Amino acid sequence: MNRLSIPTAAREVINETAALARVSVEDLLSHKRDRRLAWPRQEAMTALHRSGRFSFPQIGVFFDRDHSTVQHAKSRVLEREAEDEQVAERVYHLTVIAEQKCRKPKFFRHGAVGFKSMRGHG
Numbered sequence: 001m002n003r004l005s006i007p008t009a010a011r012e013v014i015n016e017t018a019a020l021a022r023v024s025v026e027d028l029l030s031h032k033r034d035r036r037l038a039w040p041r042q043e044a045m046t047a048l049h050r051s052g053r054f055s056f057p058q059i060g061v062f063f064d065r066d067h068s069t070v071q072h073a074k075s076r077v078l079e080r081e082a083e084d085e086q087v088a089e090r091v092y093h094l095t096v097i098a099e100q101k102c103r104k105p106k107f108f109r110h111g112a113v114g115f116k117s118m119r120g121h122g
Contacts, residue, residue, distance in 0.1 A: 006062050007099035010048055013094050014062070017044040020090060029063060039080070042073035043087065047094030049074055054103040 006014070018025045021040035028041055047061065048054045049070065056067035063070070081088040 005119050007054075007102075008055060008096045009060050010059075012101050013044050013047055013098050016097055017041070017047075017094060033063070040088070042077050043091050044094060045070045045073040046077040048098055050091070050095045051098035051102060053098060 014025060016029060017040050020030045021028070021036070023037055023040065027037055028044070030037070032038075041063065045059050049056065049057050054062075056070045059070045060067045077087065077091060081091065094102070
C-alpha cells in the first residue's frame with residue numbers, strides 16, 4: 001500500500017510510534033523482524049484496532065501483513081502490558097491519537113455535541 005493511501009489516523013499513529021521508538025517510519029513499516037522494530041509495530045497495530053476504527057484486515061494492509069499477524073500482535077501486546085505498565089501507557093496514548101483523528105464533532109439541533117465517525121457511520 002502506498003504510504004499516502006493510509007488513512008490520516010493510522011498515519012498519525014505510525015508516525016508517533018516511530019518517534020517514541022526512535023526508529024524511522026520506513027523501518028517500522030518494513031518486514032524487518034528485529035525486536036526494536038517488531039514490538040513498536042505490534043503496539044501500533046494494537047492501538048489502531050483498539051480505537052475501534054480499523055479491522056484486523058485493514059490494519060494488515062497498512063503494514064503489508066496478513067490479518068492473522070495483526071491478531072498475533074494484539075495478543076503479544078496484551079502479554080507485555082500485563083508485565084510492563086509503560087507498554088500499557090504507550091498503547092493507550094497511541095489509541096487516543098487514533099480515536100481523536102477519526103472522529104469529528106457533530107452538532108445537534110438542541111446544542112448537544114456528539115461525535116460522528118469520519119468513515120460515515122454514526
